[in-house]
């Protein structure tokens with residue numbers, strides 16, 4: 570016996586929960602299935618930065634060469650584990666293509682527009698729903714220890730400035746004045762005043778609580794095993810607990826999404842890119858601003874009771890192990906850039922799989938050839954930043970409305 574419902578959302582991460590929020594707001598009867606716990610995936614394990622300043626896609630000139638050099642260093646921030654995998658090979662081929670300057674610029678425009686729309690929605694949702702999630706609009710300070718690192722970052726900052734993203738370029742002295750916990754070796758910094766941050770897990774959980782109050786069903790510890798199709802229509806979603814017969818399905822299963830469409834007409838070109846976050850009890854002295862430790866590529870986010878360090882990007886497939894050398898490299902970087910962090914009480918070390926497309930843009934579309942399946946994944950390094958706008962666009966697709974934005978850049982078949 571299958572249960573009939575309006576919309577089934579697969580995945581209880583930021584994207585699934587924000588989609589459910591906007592769908593429920595439209596009066597639809599929504600059910601969410603999550604294989605573990607809400608926010609147990611990438612959406613709980615990240616830095617919580619809402620960053621229009623991060624609108625340059627990862628695929629940009631020179632990145633692949635740098636990645637190949639870093640492959641030889643086990644503690645490097647970007648790592649590709651080479652293995653026989655036609656899917657990885659195809660992904661890297663597309664990544665290389667997307668790294669061309671003109672394509673990177675198109676990606677930058679698109680991500681900037683998505684980011685600013687999402688930021689407005691964060692303001693609206695958090696204030697109108699009185700969500701308690703430590704949301705702050707303090708900007709984001711990037712700090713560099715070498716001239717080489719700083720100069721590369723300045724090129725990117727100027728590019729962002731040319732594309733209407735507010736940037737403040739700072740001398741070493743001004744960087745230290747802005748954040749006195751940085752060490753004197755800092756050569757300079759860049760400040761992005763428009764950026765914000767929050768506690769990502771608290772945001773997702775607070776929204777989930779609200780959804781439950783509004784009648785959204787949430788099935789935890791329930792894994793979707795298969796989407797059964799007939800004539801271009803998802804008929805039944807089989808799960809480990811019960812079967813559902815939804816009118817519409819939203820696939821928001823993050824880095825796991827490709828598994829669920831293996832039997833459909835198109836593959837989803839999404840690779841899991843593992844990253845770590847280490848939360849420590851807030852020490853007596855801590856940075857007041859969210860930071861980016863430039864050369865080490867480590868984000869530092871001060872939250873209510875914790876200080877969180879996050880970094881590394883490993884293209885190593887669904888590898889569920891914790892690589893101690895990489896975790897240690899994050900903590901070493903913290904001490905290299907910041908003073909007074911000698912004794913830290915680690916509360917939690919987590920990892921998450923960023924769902925990465927080759928061009929760094931998400932996949933948001935009605936799945937080609939299927940009348941009742943909407944895909945919302947592939948947000949790479951920006952899944953928290955872009956969750957509200959994605960949720961809104963998904964709800965418009967489900968309702969058959971014209972989306973607020975042109976979705977052609979987010980097509981599933983763009984990598985064919």
Ligand SMILES: Cc1cc2nc3c(=O)[nH]c(=O)nc-3n(C[C@H](O)[C@H](O)[C@H](O)COP(=O)(O)OP(=O)(O)OC[C@H]3O[C@@H](n4cnc5c(N)ncnc54)[C@H](O)[C@@H]3O)c2cc1C
Nearest residue numbers: 580582584604610611612615616618793823844952953954
């Ligand atoms: C270290 C690190 C730092 C980051 N920092 C930032 C940041 O500062 N700002 C930012 O914007 N982004 C950041 N990101 C990226 C961001 O965390 C992700 O893009 C985002 O969380 C992806 O959300 P999601 O909902 O698509 O995926 P997830 O959060 O992974 O959610 C997918 C969910 O689907 C569930 N699921 C999977 N398969 C099934 C199934 N078959 N049945 C039922 N449920 C299923 C999973 O259990 C999971 O809970 C960071 C990522 C990492 C790793």
